[in-house]
């Protein structure tokens with residue numbers, strides 16, 4: 001049984017079909033969702049996290065149809081998400097940001113320190129969130145997502161703003177999260193991160209699922225090269 005099933009999902013914005021009859025499943029592991037700009041990756045994340053209703057199709061979580069559930073209800077079912085555009089509370093400290101996320105799920109605030117250690121930004125705990133470097137703010141978003149103890153974690157371009165060493169540490173953390181039985185889906189432009197840390201990669205192009213496979217299969221896929229090279 002897959003954690004997440006996307007079945008025949010289509011999203012139209014007027015004349016534009018952003019996501020076109022996409023069917024895919026996600027299991028425990030690191031799953032990459034890649035594709036050129038405008039391929040429909042963020043729109044598909046919006047559908048999975050409940051921010052957007054599909055024009056047609058269904059989303060199932062652990063075999064339950066959640067297509068009409070709100071983002072809040074999905075969060076309680078174990079779905080957490082980070083955004084391409086940072087969504088932290090800028091005027092709160094880094095530590096307070098995580099506490100707010102913990103409290104939203106009635107989890108104890110004493111867990112905040114451990115979460116910040118885990119993502120590698122404990123040194124910024126008492127800094128105001130809008131004063132920390134972009135990479136640290138991105139890791140704070142991850143800590144906030146982890147504060148909800150998700151079974152399905154959706155990460156939108158998590159490595160932007162991270163340097164190479166931070167990206168490698170981030171990749172290692174992803175593997176740890178999988179070891180805890182979580183499913184992680186990554187929209188990511190950093191192909192090294194995708195190829196080194198993903199178990200499965202889905203490729204979108206012009207709203208359609210072009211192909212799915214292991215990183216090796218994706219790397220050698222003719223259509224993928226064409227989609228990227230135009």
Ligand SMILES: Nc1ncnc2c1ncn2[C@@H]1O[C@H](COP(=O)(O)OP(=O)(O)OP(=O)(O)O)[C@@H](O)[C@H]1O
Nearest residue numbers: 013016017018035036037038039040041042043044
């Ligand atoms: N709210 C909207 N209204 C109209 N068109 C939209 C809207 N959101 C997205 N689109 C269009 O849908 C298509 C898919 O966009 P989406 O942002 O999902 O792609 P993406 O793969 O995430 O791209 P990127 O890698 O650039 O973030 C694009 O053609 C985009 O212009």
